[in-house]
Amino acid sequence: MRTPRFPGWTWLLAASLACAGLQAGQPAAKTVILATTTSTQDSGLLDELIPRFEKQTGYVVKTIAVGSGQAIAMGKKGEADVLLVHSPDAEKALMAEGSGVNRRLVMHNDFILLGPAGDPARVRGKAAAAALQAIAAGHAVFMSRGDNSGTHAQEKKLWAAAGLKPEGQAWYQQTGLGMGQTLAVAAEKRAYTLSDRGTYLALRKKLGLEILSEGDAALLNVYHVIEVDPARHPRVNTPGARAFADFLVSKAVQTTIKEFGIGTFGSPLFFPDAGRPE
Structure with a gap:
């Protein structure tokens, strides 16, 4: 039986990985665990972005879409590699206690x-x-x-x-x-x-x-990407987390975010913010 990468996580992570089709024997180093808010999943944005990231990088993203509070709790325990969340006070607490690094502005709605x-x-x-x-x-x-x-x-x-x-x-x-x-x-x-x-x-x-x-x-509703700190949680996939965070704030993806939803809904669902001051 394959040993779980993060043995402390609950059945939710195991079930999510199984549903996502994690193949037996797949190298852990090529798997990036993303903990995120349900809004990025329910809006369809991740369905647009993740296949592109996987194709460009060779990483496989396993998305755990929960509330931002639960996603941040996963980061604190080292049970995710990277977070895409929208709870500023909780994010700042995560950074202050040393479980997150490189908190970067991605978008808002x-x-x-x-x-x-x-x-x-x-x-x-x-x-x-x-x-x-x-x-x-x-x-x-x-x-x-x-x-x-x-x-x-x-x-x-x-x-x-x-x-x-x-x-x-x-x-x-x-x-x-x-x-x-x-x-x-x-x-x-x-x-x-x-x-x-x-x-x-x-x-x-x-x-x-x-x-x-x-x-x-x-x-106002602001989203940040945060990499989980490998100094605190050495098992995290640091290169994969950095690659995904860099991808989100890249010019090409920020353009996609700017245009996402216009064709279907007549207006964008999110507005890109990478590189802007808070």
């Missing part, structure tokens, strides 16, 4: 507040804090990811900025699921929810949800 067309809480057009206050006042159902993801972290910040603590309220429900699945639950229950724009646009035709609050500066 924004968060949007979604809800049913009928908008029972009357939040349409309000700023984020005011919209959440209206939802709470009307006891309208709000679906939270509740999964320690970057989106969940941002949502908690927004509730705090609105002066509210919704946990424990009957109208505030948590799915514990990724973005795409949470959107499906919110659509089924005609609830409000917070989403990144890219995932929403990719799945919009399957949903009955509308954008009700957007454009607030508090809704």
Whole structure:
């Protein structure tokens, strides 16, 4: 039996690798484990980028799409080689404790507040804090990811900025699921929810949800790539991680990110930021 490269990881990693078709005997040095947020997967961006990276470099990427919080936890344990995440506070904590190196800006989009067309809480057009206050006042159902993801972290910040603590309220429900699945639950229950724009646009035709609050500066959603520090975790594939991070910030890939989604959705799902100041 092949010895797992990271024996401390849970069944999730083993199942993900098996589903991805990891071949017995494949050299570990040619495998790059990417831990990332579900939005990069659900939006279809990784389906566009990873085959190109594999063709160009000969590496095989094994993607573990979880919330940013879980992805960062994998980085802290050395259970991934490289992270593509969007939870700035947690990212900075990872860097401060010495488990990450070379944190680089990749792209951004924004968060949007979604809800049913009928908008029972009357939040349409309000700023984020005011919209959440209206939802709470009307006891309208709000679906939270509740999964320690970057989106969940941002949502908690927004509730705090609105002066509210919704946990424990009957109208505030948590799915514990990724973005795409949470959107499906919110659509089924005609609830409000917070989403990144890219995932929403990719799945919009399957949903009955509308954008009700957007454009607030508090809704900015920034993605970074971080290599896991080999000094702390010597088993990581350092060359593979660096190759993937360099690939994401390369001019060609940044152009792809700039154009991704325009043909299908009429607007890009992400905006390239490599090389720009924070």
